[in-house]
Amino acid sequence: MTQAQEQRTDTANRILDVAEHLVQVRGFNAFSYADVAGELELTNAALHYHFPTKSELGEALIARYAIRFTGALNEIDESRVDPPGKLDAYVDLYADVLRNQRMCLCGMLAAEYETLSAGMQVAVADFFEMNEQWLAEVLRHGHDDGTFRFTGSPLDEALSIVSGLEGAMLIARSFGDSGRFQSAARQLVTTLRR
Amino acid sequence: MTQAQEQRTDTANRILDVAEHLVQVRGFNAFSYADVAGELELTNAALHYHFPTKSELGEALIARYAIRFTGALNEIDESRVDPPGKLDAYVDLYADVLRNQRMCLCGMLAAEYETLSAGMQVAVADFFEMNEQWLAEVLRHGHDDGTFRFTGSPLDEALSIVSGLEGAMLIARSFGDSGRFQSAARQLVTTLRR
DNA sequence: GTCTATAGGCAGATAGAC
DNA sequence: GTCTATCTGCCTATAGAC
Numbered sequence: 001m002t003q004a005q006e007q008r009t010d011t012a013n014r015i016l017d018v019a020e021h022l023v024q025v026r027g028f029n030a031f032s033y034a035d036v037a038g039e040l041e042l043t044n045a046a047l048h049y050h051f052p053t054k055s056e057l058g059e060a061l062i063a064r065y066a067i068r069f070t071g072a073l074n075e076i077d078e079s080r081v082d083p084p085g086k087l088d089a090y091v092d093l094y095a096d097v098l099r100n101q102r103m104c105l106c107g108m109l110a111a112e113y114e115t116l117s118a119g120m121q122v123a124v125a126d127f128f129e130m131n132e133q134w135l136a137e138v139l140r141h142g143h144d145d146g147t148f149r150f151t152g153s154p155l156d157e158a159l160s161i162v163s164g165l166e167g168a169m170l171i172a173r174s175f176g177d178s179g180r181f182q183s184a185a186r187q188l189v190t191t192l193r194r
Numbered sequence: 195m196t197q198a199q200e201q202r203t204d205t206a207n208r209i210l211d212v213a214e215h216l217v218q219v220r221g222f223n224a225f226s227y228a229d230v231a232g233e234l235e236l237t238n239a240a241l242h243y244h245f246p247t248k249s250e251l252g253e254a255l256i257a258r259y260a261i262r263f264t265g266a267l268n269e270i271d272e273s274r275v276d277p278p279g280k281l282d283a284y285v286d287l288y289a290d291v292l293r294n295q296r297m298c299l300c301g302m303l304a305a306e307y308e309t310l311s312a313g314m315q316v317a318v319a320d321f322f323e324m325n326e327q328w329l330a331e332v333l334r335h336g337h338d339d340g341t342f343r344f345t346g347s348p349l350d351e352a353l354s355i356v357s358g359l360e361g362a363m364l365i366a367r368s369f370g371d372s373g374r375f376q377s378a379a380r381q382l383v384t385t386l387r388r
Numbered sequence: 389g390t391c392t393a394t395a396g397g398c399a400g401a402t403a404g405a406c
Numbered sequence: 407g408t409c410t411a412t413c414t415g416c417c418t419a420t421a422g423a424c
Contacts, residue, residue, distance in 0.1 A: 011389080029223045030309045032417060046390050048419065103305065107361075110368045111297065111305035115224045125368045151384050152377075159374060160362070160381035164354060167301075167361025171353075174304045174319045180353060183346075187354035190345050191385040205407080226399060240408050242401065391424075399416070406409075 012050045014040055020061055024102035028058060028112050055117040058109075062123040065105045066130065069093070073134050083142030084193065090135060091185050094165045098178050107166040132158045139192075148192045157192075164188040206244045208234055214255055218296035222252060222306050249311040252303075256317040259299045260324065263287070267328050277336030278387065284329060285379050288359045292372050301360040326352045333386075342386045351386075358382040 008016075018039050022031035033047045033054070051057035076089045097104055106127040113121060135158035142148030150157045168184035202210075212233050216225035227241045227248070245251035270283045291298055300321040307315060329352035336342030344351045362378035 025308050027223060027306050027309065029221060030306065043391060049389060107364065108305055110364045111302055112221050112224065113368050115220050128365050128368060152381055156377045156381050160358060160378040163361035163365055163378045164358035166364060167357035170301065170304045170360060171322050171357055174307050174322060183350045184354040184357045187346055187350050237409060243407060
């Protein structure tokens with residue numbers, strides 16, 4: 001159990017679990033406190049005790065998601081596999097989300113970006129920036145040791161891969177076909193291999 | 195003026211114009227009839243005369259968008275430039291949307307997919323399929339005449355490019371930085387060039 | 389921490405006059 | 407075609423009892 005989870009009560013975490021699922025499937029603007037309360041057999045008012053405004057709930061969702069994602073990236077780093085192995089593991093993080101019939105939380109929120117509170121907007125952008133920085137480092141190592149070949153900067157290439165994975169998730173969901181994601185991801189990654 | 199536009203009254207088209215803008219910026223679930231009515235100085239009830247339900251309005255939006263997009267692809271075909279030129283022109287279609295501070299209509303709706311009516315869901319998927327088919331044909335020609343190099347099928351490669359462009363738009367908007375889109379798009383396209 | 393009850397507002401949609 | 411008026415329902419949020 002992570003530090004962030006221990007800081008919250010069990011109820012608060014169950015609220016976040018249900019809300020996270022709803023956002024990843026339906027979007028932030030398409031779920032209500034009543035949806036969450038119903039699923040947990042609580043009342044609307046009880047939810048507001050834990051998260052006074054929907055905006056605060058949203059910020060908590062992104063914070064927890066980002067911590068969890070960062071943890072997964074750290075695990076990949078500690079596995080000490082080579083850059084191609086790390087890239088594959090990174091793609092698997094996305095594939096896992098899609099396998100659970102979900103869209104990336106921050107990809108979903110990026111679509112709704114203009115309707116989010118300032119705090120949520122900053123947190124979403126930070127999530128993508130963190131991803132790009134991590135991936136750029138993997139690509140730089142792979143470029144230096146000769147396992148990756150690409151033109152442009154590692155950061156530019158990281159940007160295009162993160163974009164490709166987010167877009168592939170988004171579109172694959174419209175076809176209920178995770179094979180579409182796998183195909184697109186394979187194409188994105190294969191071009192890097194020498 | 196296209197056939198589809200002539201089939202509708204001016205008012206209906208102005209409604210679609212405003213609604214389209216709102217969906218591309220805020221999303222389908224984050225705009226209301228009142229938003230559109232206010233901007234056009236009409237009433238809520240007048241809108242319902244033209245589009246009885248929001249779902250029908252949504253389906254009309256996608257239909258018009260798809261017709262317009264198909265028209266743009268036909269123009270590219272008729273320009274008779276080589277495959278790399280067609281690919282660049284295709285990327286420019288996306289860049290134009292983003293320059294107007296908008297997300298692709300169907301990319302936005304793909305995020306909200308689970309909350310859409312069955313009719314809208316089908317229309318969104320059809321839009322992507324149409325794009326992929328067109329792009330796959332361009333890639334196939336480029337592969338055959340030696341201007342493009344890629345592994346896998348043209349359709350798989352088309353899938354990854356469409357995904358990359360949609361994802362790049364989505365993320366670039368979160369940074370208010372169209373340069374991010376340009377960088378990602380350049381990376382996607384450059385790997386194809388021999 | 390959770391409840392009942394409710395405020396206040398906005399959503400999509402309709403009836404009927406003009 | 408557009409209006410005024412209104413219905414019904416859901417939304418976020420809060421007050422106050424337990």
